[in-house]
Amino acid sequence: MPITRREFVRGGVAAFTMGFAAPAFLADLARAQGASRRNLVILYLSGGNDALSTVVPYNDASYYSRRPALAVPAGEVLQIGSDRSGVALGLHPRLAGLRQIFDAGRLAIIQRTGYENSSRSHFQGTDIWSSADPRSPQGTGWLGRYLDLLPPPVDPLVAWNTARETPRTLLARTVGVPAIASVQNYAFASPNKGAEASYERLAAAAIASHVPIDQPHLAFVNASAQAALATLDRVASVAQYRATVAYPNNGFGQALSAIAGAMARGIGTRVFWVQTGGFDTHAGQNTLAGTYATLMGTLNDGVTAFYNDLANQGLLQDTLLIQFSEFGRRITENGSQGTDHGAAGVMMAIGGGVRGGIYGTAPNLGATPDNPTLENNGADVHYETDFRSVYAKVIDSWLGASSVRILNGDFRAAAPAFL
Numbered sequence: 223m224p225i226t227r228r229e230f231v232r233g234g235v236a237a238f239t240m241g242f243a244a245p246a247f248l249a250d251l252a253r254a255q256g257a258s259r260r261n262l263v264i265l266y267l268s269g270g271n272d273a274l275s276t277v278v279p280y281n282d283a284s285y286y287s288r289r290p291a292l293a294v295p296a297g298e299v300l301q302i303g304s305d306r307s308g309v310a311l312g313l314h315p316r317l318a319g320l321r322q323i324f325d326a327g328r329l330a331i332i333q334r335t336g337y338e339n340s341s342r343s344h345f346q347g348t349d350i351w352s353s354a355d356p357r358s359p360q361g362t363g364w365l366g367r368y369l370d371l372l373p374p375p376v377d378p379l380v381a382w383n384t385a386r387e388t389p390r391t392l393l394a395r396t397v398g399v400p401a402i403a404s405v406q407n408y409a410f411a412s413p414n415k416g417a418e419a420s421y422e423r424l425a426a427a428a429i430a431s432h433v434p435i436d437q438p439h440l441a442f443v444n445a446s447a448q449a450a451l452a453t454l455d456r457v458a459s460v461a462q463y464r465a466t467v468a469y470p471n472n473g474f475g476q477a478l479s480a481i482a483g484a485m486a487r488g489i490g491t492r493v494f495w496v497q498t499g500g501f502d503t504h505a506g507q508n509t510l511a512g513t514y515a516t517l518m519g520t521l522n523d524g525v526t527a528f529y530n531d532l533a534n535q536g537l538l539q540d541t542l543l544i545q546f547s548e549f550g551r552r553i554t555e556n557g558s559q560g561t562d563h564g565a566a567g568v569m570m571a572i573g574g575g576v577r578g579g580i581y582g583t584a585p586n587l588g589a590t591p592d593n594p595t596l597e598n599n600g601a602d603v604h605y606e607t608d609f610r611s612v613y614a615k616v617i618d619s620w621l622g623a624s625s626v627r628i629l630n631g632d633f634r635a636a637a638p639a640f641l
Contacts, residue, residue, distance in 0.1 A: 259540050260492065260540050260541070260542065260620055260621070261485055261491075261492055261493075261494065261537070261540055261541045261542070262365075262492065262493050262494070262541075262542050262544070262616065262620060262621065263481060263494045263495075263496060263541065263542070263543040263544070264365070264391060264493075264494070264495050264496070264543075264544055264546075265496055265497065265498075265525070265543055265544065265545040265546075266389070266391075266495070266496075266497040266498075266545075266546060266547070267497070267498060267499075267501050267521070267545065267546070267547040268348075268497050268498065268499035268500075268501060268502075268547070268548075269344070269499055269500060269501030269502030269503070269547070269548075270344065270347070270501055270502055270547055270548055270549045270550065270551055270563055270564070270567075271501045271547035271550065271551075271567060271568070272501070272503060272507070272509075272514065272550065272551040272561050273333075273547075273550040273551070273566070273567040273568035273603070274289075274550070274551070274553065274587075274603075275292070275294060275314055275507075275509050275514055275518075276313070276314055276317070276518070276568055277311055277312075277313060277331055277333065277568050277584075278293075278294045278299045278311065278312045278313070278314065279309050279310070279311060279584045279585075279587065280294070280295075280296040280299045280301075280310060280311070280312050281296070281309070281310045282309070282584075282586070282587050282588075284553075284586075284587035284588045284589070285553075285587050288553050288554040288555070288587060288589075289553075289554070289555045290555070291555055291559045292507055292508075292509045292555045292559065292560075292561065293509070294312075294314060294315065294509055294510065295510075296312075298315045298510070299312025299313065299314070299315065300312050300313040300314070300315060300317060300318060300321040302321065302324055302331070302580065303580065304580075305333065305580045305582065305583050305584055306580075306583060307583040307584065309583065309584040311331075311580060311584060314509075314514075314515075314518045315510070315515075316515050316518035316519045316522055317518055317521070317522045318522065319522045319523065319525065319526025319529075320521075320522055320525065320526065320570075322526070323525075323526070323529055323572060323578075324578055326578070327576075327577070327578040327579075328529075328538075328572060328573060328574060328576050328578050329570060329571070329572050329576065329578045330570065330571040330572075330576050330577060330578050330579060330581060330638070330640035331568060331569075331570055331579075331580050331581065332568065332569040332570070332571070332581040332582055332607055332612060332638055332640070333568055333580065333581065333582035333583060333584055333606065333607070334566045334567075334568075334582050334583065334584070334585060334595070334603060334604070334605050334606035334607060335546075335566060335567060335568065335569045335582075335605060335606075335607045335608075335609045335612060336549070336550070336565055336566035336567060336603075336604075336605030336607075336608075336609060337350065337356050337605060337608055337609060337610070338356075338605070339356075340549055340564075340565035340566065340602075340605065341356075341548075341549070342549060342563035342564070342565075343563075344502070344548060344563075346359065347548035347549045348390070348548040349390055350548075351391075351546055351548055351609060352364070352389060352390035352391040352393075353390060354609075354610050354613055354629050355630065362390075362393050362394055362395055363389070363390045363391035363392050363393045363394070364391060364613055364617075364628060364629060365381070365391050365392055365493055366390075366391070366392050366393040366394030366395070366397070366399075367394065367628045368493075368617065368621060368623055368628055369381060369392070369394045369396075369397040369399070369493070370394045370395050370396050370397060371623060371627075371628070372397070376396075376397050377490045377491075378398070378400070378449040378450070378452060378453050379400070379453050379456060379457070379489055379490050379491045380397065380490065380491060380492055380493065381397070381399040381491065381492070381493040381494070381495070382399070382400065382402055382481070382484060382491045382493070382494050382495070383399050383400065383401045383402065383494075383495045384401075384402065384403055384477040384480060384481065384494065384495060384496045384497075385401060385403060385495060385496075385497055386401055386403050387401065388401060389495055389497075391495065392493070392495055398446065398449070399495075400450070400453060402457060402480075403477075405457055405458070405460045405461045405480050405483070406461055408453075408454070408457045408458075409454060409458065410422070410423045410426070410451070410454060423451070426447065426451065427448075427451055429444070429447075430444045430445075430447035430448045430451065431444070431448065432444060433445055433448075456487075456489040456490070457489070459487050459489065460480055460483040460484050460487055460489065461483075462487075463479075463480075463482070463483030463486055463487060465479055465482060465483070465527075465531050466530075466531050466534035466535060467527050467530050467531045467534065468527065469524070469527045469528075469531075470520070470523045470524055470527065472520065472524075473498075474496070474497075474498040474520055474521075474524045475520075475523065475524045475527060477496045478496060478524050478525070478527065478528040479527075479528075479531075481494045481496060481528070482528060482531045482532060482535070482537070485532070485535070485537050485540075485541065486535050486537065498517075498520055498521065498524070500513070500516075500517055501517060501547060503517075503551070503560050503561060504556065504558060504560040504561070504562060505556075505558035505559065505560040506558065506559060506560060507555075507559060507560045507561060508559070525543070525572065528543075529572060532574075533574075538573065538574035539573075539574035539575060540574070541573050541574065542571065542572075542573040542575065542576065542616065542620050542641070543570075543571070543572040543573055544569065544570075544571055544612070544616060545569060545570040545571075545572075546567075546569050546609065547567050549563055549564055549565060549566075549567060550564045550565060550566050550567035550568070550602070550603055551563065551564040552564045552601055552602060553585075553587055553589075553596070553600075553601060553602065553603065554601065564601070564602040564603060565597060565598065565602035565603055565604065565605065566585075566602070566603040566604060566605035566606070567603075569609065569612055571612075571640045571641075575620075575641060576640055576641065577639060577640050577641065578640075579640075581607070581638040581639075581640060582606050582607050582638065583595075583606060585603045585604070588600075589601075607636065607638060608633060608636060610629050610631070610633040611633040611634070611635075611636040611637040611638070612637065612638065613625065613629060613633070614626075614629060614632075614633040614634050614637045615634075615637040615638065615639075615640065615641055616641070617629070618634065618637075619641040620641055
C-alpha cells in the first residue's frame with residue numbers, strides 16, 4: 223500500500239496498523255542466539271554529503287583539475303592507505319577522531335555505494351535509501367519492516383527516533399516509534415506542577431486503561447496512550463545519565479549522548495535514529511575552513527565522543543553505527559564554489575564488532591567516455607556497491623533476521639564483509 227509523505231509524517235505508524243506476519247523460524251533462532259543484546263544506530267547526513275571531500279583520492283590529478291577551489295590539498299588529508307585498486311585515500315582533516323577509530327580497526331569505509339539510475343532528488347533519494355526499494359519507495363522503511371517481524375508484545379521503546387519527524391526508515395505497519403528529540407521534554411504535559419500534575423497523570427492512566435473490544439478505534443487510542451505513559455519513566459531515567467566524556471554542546475552531540483544514556487540505562491531500546499544536516503552544499507562549500515569543514519567537525523566530534531563513551535561504558539562491542547546520505551555530489555565544482563547533486567556516495571560502519579578498513583574501490587575521476595567508474599557523461603560517480611547489500615549484512619549478521627525477506631530480494635552475495 224503506497225503511503226504518502228504527508229500521511230506518514232502526520233500519522234506515523236499508528237495510521238497504518240495492518241495484519242501481523244509471524245517471524246520466520248530461522249530468524250527467531252538467530253535472534254535467540256544473542257542478537258537481542260545488540261544496538262543499532264542509523265546516522266543520516268541530511269542533504270547529500272560530498273563523499274569526495276570526506277574520503278579524498280588525493281593522488282588523482284583529475285580531482286584537483288575539476289575542483290580548483292574546493293579540493294583538499296594532498297598535504298592536509300589524513301592518510302588511511304590505499305584501496306584494493308591501489309588508489310591512495312585520506313580523510314578530511316577535520317576527521318581526526320574518525321582516523322583514530324580507523325587506525326583501531328573499528329571503522330569501515332564503503333566506497334561508491336548507491337544504486338542504478340540514482341535519483342538526484344532529496345525527497346526521492348531519501349525515500350529510496352529509507353525504503354530500500356528504488357522501484358516503489360513510498361512504502362515502509364527497511365528497519366520498519368524488521369520491527370514488524372519482532373514477536374509480540376513489542377516494547378514501545380524498542381526503537382527511538384531522536385529527530386522530530388518520523389523517518390521513513392523506521393516507518394512500520396504494526397510498531398510505533400516515538401520521536402524523542404529531547405529527553406527533558408519527553409514528559410507528561412500539564413499546565414500545573416507538583417501534586418496537581420501527578421493527579422492529572424493518574425487520571426490519564428485510568429482513562430487509558432479502558433480498552434473496549436467493541437470500539438476498536440477507541441481501544442487503539444487508549445492502548446497507544448498506555449504505551450506512551452509506560453515509556454515516560456524509562457525515558458526520564460536517561461536524563462540522569464552521566465557520560466564519561468564531554469559531548470559537543472549541539473543538537474547532534476546531545477542526541478548521541480542521549481542514545482549512549484539509553485544504552486547504559488538499559489531501557490530496552492535496540493534501534494536508534496540520529497541525523498545531522500546542512501550537507502546540501504551548492505554554494506560556498508569552502509571545504510577546508512568554512513561550511514564543509516564545520517560539517518566534518520560536527521560529525522567527527524559527535525561520533526568520536528560517542529565512540530569513546532561507549533568504549534568506557536563497555537558497550538562498544540554491542541553497538542553498530544551505520545552512516546548514509548541520500549546521494550553523493552557532482553565531481554566538478556560549480557560556479558558558486560559548491561557542488562551539485564550527484565550519484566554514488568560513501569557509507570561508514572563503526573563499532574566494536576566492525577572489521578575496519580577500506581571496502582570497494584575509488585572512482586577514476588578522469589572524464590573519459592570509457593570510464594566505467596563514472597556516469598552521466600563523466601559528471602557523477604557510478605555506484606559499485608548496492609547500498610542494499612550493506613543493509614543485508616546488517617540485517618543478517620547484526621540483527622539476526624532474514625535480509626531476503628525484509629529487503630524483498632537477495633543482496634547477500636555482494637555484501638561487504640565489515641561484520
